[in-house]
Amino acid sequence: MGRASKGRAIAAVTPAVILVRPQLGENIGMAARAMLNCGLSTLRLVAPRDGWPNDKAQRAASGADIVLEKAEVFDTVADAVADLGRVIATTARNRELSQRILTPRQAAGEMHGWIGQGERVGILFGPERTGLTNDxxxxxxxxxxxxxxxxxxxxNMAQAxxxxxxxxxxWTDDTPAQRMSDHSARPADKEELANLFAHLERALDQSGFLRHEAMRPAMVNNLRALLQRATMTEQEVRTFHGVIKFLSKSKHEE
Incomplete structure (x- = not known):
């Protein structure tokens, strides 16, 4: 079995995913889909059981065609890793071999470091039924x-x-831990919140809700804190103004 293409270059900024003796085309396709989801595109296949290319892999890739089109096929693991400086092997079992065993998170950091130093990196994934052998x-x-x-x-191989x-x-993602959905209006600023609270306070005074002078400071502060915690959008502030206005009008009409 020869390689699918003559080039031996690996993408300069991402590791190669190496599937060793994969048994199902569907798993190759789903692995390619997972790779492209995460910005990886260098796929190497070692002795795929059902040959290559594979129609089932194409269908399961759900559009990750660029990964499959660039995939290279090798006869042995030794051939697949020959041009790499660092190779990480995935395993779910204790081995007789003495090797450092990393978590995925630690491995991600080290791979970024190695690639940043100009090294080529690959990750070995074993066949679905048995996983990688000691060899x-x-x-x-x-x-x-x-x-x-x-x-x-x-x-499943694709899950791994x-x-x-x-x-x-x-590892390098800077997405905020919390944000408003893209279709939402911008967050309200402090001036808009202050104006909203002033409107609410006037309405509460007019309704008699804040009639107890001794309790008024605590009630006012609690309501103000509530509005601050709500992280309202400017559209929500406008809506709240409308609610207060309507309730005030309804009260006066009684």
């Missing part, structure tokens, strides 16, 4: 194990690719 593992300098339920840690690829992309 496969010896081609790696580092092992990776995903911490899962010790009573049931079996993962997605988990590790996600950690790779999340």
């Amino acid at each position: 496969d593992m010896v081609h790696a300098d580092t092992a990776l194990s995903i911490p899962l339920n010790p009573q049931f840690s079996s993962l 690719v997605l988990l590790i690829a996600y950690e790779w992309t999340a």
